[in-house]
Amino acid sequence: MNLRRLKYFIKIVDVGSLTQAADILHIAQPALSQQLATLEGEVNQQLLIRTKRGVTPTEAGKILYTHAQAIMRQCDQAQSAIDRADAALSGHVSIGLAPGTAAQQLALPLLAEVQRQHPDIVLYFNENFGTTLSELIMNGRMDMAVIYDNRNIHGLRFIPLMKEDLFFVCPHSIAQPVKQIALAEVARYDLFLPRIYNIMRKVVDDAFIHGGLSYRVMCEIESQTTLNAALAAGMGCTIMPESAARAMLKASDAWMAKVVEPDVQASLSFCMSDHLPLSEPAEAVKAILLSLMARRTVDNRPLTLVG
The missing domain is CATH 1.10.10.10 (Winged helix-like DNA-binding domain superfamily/Winged helix DNA-binding domain)
Known part of the structure; x- marks a missing residue:
């Protein structure tokens, strides 16, 4: 050819x-x-x-x-x-950071560290839903991503990074704050959740199904702005990973409680192609990103990598 x-x-x-x-x-x-x-x-x-x-x-x-x-x-x-065999690393590297993830908060630190170590590398950040990001990597149109997923998918390789607890986010106008809430109690509230193709929705659905619980999704919302507004208006509640839940409390005038009985967690993973090799600049960025993830803290506790 x-x-x-x-x-x-x-x-x-x-x-x-x-x-x-x-x-x-x-x-x-x-x-x-x-x-x-x-x-x-x-x-x-x-x-x-x-x-x-x-x-x-x-x-x-x-x-x-x-x-x-x-x-x-x-x-x-x-x-x-x-x-650039005898020159400094340079080129473009594309990175997907799924919205509402702990990794999303690494964008600026990653940018700063890449600029410090490799000033000729130009980063492109894409903040989209996990399914879209993984498809872009599979098609060779994006280098890497950090998303909530760790399934065995042909064409993709996942490196488990961490697990985040899921939290119930509820407006003050609907209920009084608590620190923990049973999944059965969560099922009694009207919920705003993403579409079914979103991995976070799958985690939540599986938890309710395994618990034999009926629940009501009042509206499927992907936009964080719309979700914040809906909660601020006291129209319903949602379930989010801890980092995303904390980030939305002020805008949505809400409180958050860890979901228990059972604990529900989402796996955050580094995603790349299993057959398309990364370029030298992309390998350098990958090393920096994984290093930052390893040093990141959640609630002032060291982040523990898994796998």
């Missing part, structure tokens, strides 16, 4: 038009069409469907597009490594 043809193919799919792609690539459209035909011959599959509105990838085209992105990314990393 010719790398130049893969590059052309990626651009055609991104733009959705042979004509526009040819303009961007500064190549005549007939020549670009010939390159595409050659690529289709090499893989023995039709890769694009031509319509009046442009082109769309076939199922085979979608698969090749994903692999082609990863291949081109690895080629760029290889060239970058060669270019």
Whole structure:
């Protein structure tokens, strides 16, 4: 497979038009069409469907597009490594920090430490939901992430970091503060929780199911701003990891209590691809991030890494 043809193919799919792609690539459209035909011959599959509105990838085209992105990314990393063989580390490193995690609070310390040790590395922070972040890593579009998950997923490698207790967050207008609350008592309140594809929702659902408890999700909310507003208005309660719960108390005019009987915990893990190697800059950032996680404290207690 010719790398130049893969590059052309990626651009055609991104733009959705042979004509526009040819303009961007500064190549005549007939020549670009010939390159595409050659690529289709090499893989023995039709890769694009031509319509009046442009082109769309076939199922085979979608698969090749994903692999082609990863291949081109690895080629760029290889060239970058060669270019800086005798120079300081430089380049871009993308890091996902799932919202509402203890790791999210490491963004600024990580930025400062990377700038101190490797000033030519440029970081990109993506704060999104765990499922999306893991998919970006699997597709070779992000280097690493810290998310609530530790499942065995093909294409991903998880390094367990810590476990956080889950806390019940309740507005003062609904109930008086307590330090601990049984899961059965939590089930009596109207709850705001994320969608079912969110790993935190799965942890909460599993806890209720294993306890044989019925509970009511009043509304599924992903936005932290909306969640804070809903709690501040006294419309319901939520369940969050300890670090996220503490961060929202003031904005939501609420108190927090550890969920007990049973204790409910979420596993925070470092996530990376199990087949795409990290670039040298990404390896350096990974080492710094894991070091910061190891030194981080929660409630003035040393963070204990697991695994």
